[in-house]
Amino acid sequence: MDTRQLDMFRTVAEEGAFTAAAQRLHISQSAVSRQLKLLEEELGTLLFHRTGRGVTLTREGEMLLTAANRIAVEMQEVVSQISETKELRRGLLSIGGGMTVCLYILPKLLRKFRAQYKEVDLRVTTGTTANVLQMLRNREIELALLTLPIIAADLEIIPVLKEEMVVVTAGKNPLTRERTVDARALGRQPLILFESGSNTRKVVDEFLLREGVPSNVIMETENVEIIKTMVASGLGATIIPFAAIAHEVKSGRFGWARLRGGRIYRETGWVLMKSDYQPRAVSEVLRVFDSMKHQFAGQLPASKG
Amino acid sequence: MDTRQLDMFRTVAEEGAFTAAAQRLHISQSAVSRQLKLLEEELGTLLFHRTGRGVTLTREGEMLLTAANRIAVEMQEVVSQISETKELRRGLLSIGGGMTVCLYILPKLLRKFRAQYKEVDLRVTTGTTANVLQMLRNREIELALLTLPIIAADLEIIPVLKEEMVVVTAGKNPLTRERTVDARALGRQPLILFESGSNTRKVVDEFLLREGVPSNVIMETENVEIIKTMVASGLGATIIPFAAIAHEVKSGRFGWARLRGGRIYRETGWVLMKSDYQPRAVSEVLRVFDSMKHQFAGQLPASKG
């Protein structure tokens, strides 16, 4: 039972005649006759009554017709479903990201994306870097926005953000009274940092090691909001991207200062599977992000006012 | 988008590899590879991620898979539906018949048929002879049981019953006191007969004409039960098949007598479209009827007791 045979069958059923159906399908009448004969033999039943003038469906033909119609609809629907996905008129795109990214970057990106592509569902999943990479490789997500560096031969990395990390304390801490703070001063401070193993933490650790500052880490967590709460309540200082506190600087909840001498940066980039096939949704997300990445550029204010 | 392609696609999706799918389908791997490539080109999208080790569905592939599965189910169902129809494990058979036939013959036949083929629906339609023939030609019914003669080149006629028509009166009428009644005696009687144009009526009319009896028809109807009611209430006599009153002879509601001299008969037969294709349901109905037609043979009792 072939798609082409079912098409011929449906056309004949509609036209009530082999010849008319053949004309509509731009094939010869003999082809129609032969294919329908084959179909009838395969099903072991007559599908049409041959009356001298045209043909009429048998009961079995009627059964087949309803099935054939449903099948045709099914096929047509899946084709248009796929083609709409290509045109971004619908679809689903799953993006993974670390906690910070999911809190401060993806919401804005997704809002802008959805404004343009209303029927495309976007799903955001968060997890550790290893976790997100795993999902990427399992094709559970198409795209991830992660803290670099990430080195993997099967992944494509597109760096997009370079944020300077600053020292943050509670509002009144003397450590951040000046515009810059000396690295050594950090050694005397209890520090609340990102969890070990995270790329952001690695940047900090390398910096402290390089500067020869003994670290006094009293707490680590993956969640930047928890870090901020801890810091705000005076438990210690932290080193995080400025973007994480940008909105709260004016309120005086936090004090901050750049590092004197060796500045440190956290780099963020898109991560996706290396493949010659890139869904349009993916490239559109990249494009939209590119058009708004100045918002996230992590420009530090010229002064601390 | 071909049935075979969809089959390959589903198999590959299940196996997660072209080679394994090819083995399961007993075709070469290259065939699978090529057909899926064609399918992907037709849909304009990648259906599988080619990872070095096997393949994985893309989102579009997942869409297609659900559709392909539904289509496969649809096809399988219509095939088994048709094959069950052939084996009379289900199906529908429409039978047409005149009023008398529908009242006295078809119920018994259908009961016996259904006892054997529980899942086959039988539908009985009634109407005038012309009406039933029309439905037969429109393929609304497959089979009809009608009063003969019927002459039509496109129809096949199978005579099955020959019923003697008898004179019937109300219980106490002197006309039917004897075992036989003379034709001329009918001329003095008001008659209630089948409607003009019916084959049964034709038989009666011809008889009366042949015998030179002036007919005094006071009422005609297509419905034998109406005739019986009229006759029972003493309005007149009638000439109907014995079978129509067989069950009511003992109650004394009716009196009856055979015609003296020229007996008249009503012949009944199956009517169906001439065709080399005969559904099994039709031949089974004919067979079942044949096995029980002695019940309808219209054997008159030896005596009027």
Add this chain to the structure above:
DNA sequence: GAAGAGGCATGCGGGAATAGGATGGCATGG
């Protein structure tokens, strides 16, 4: 790190399936 193995893609040649054209049979309608 080089070689081997497993798996998909692709060019080539042969064969099966299918289309088209012509013709015949059948029924219909004037």
Add this chain to the structure above:
DNA sequence: CCATGCCATCCTATTCCCGCATGCCTCTTC
């Protein structure tokens, strides 16, 4: 009774598709 319309069938040409061999890539193993 002939003309017409329609389906079935035969024959031939072609298209399509398969299998084979091979290439390329990835992953594994020594």
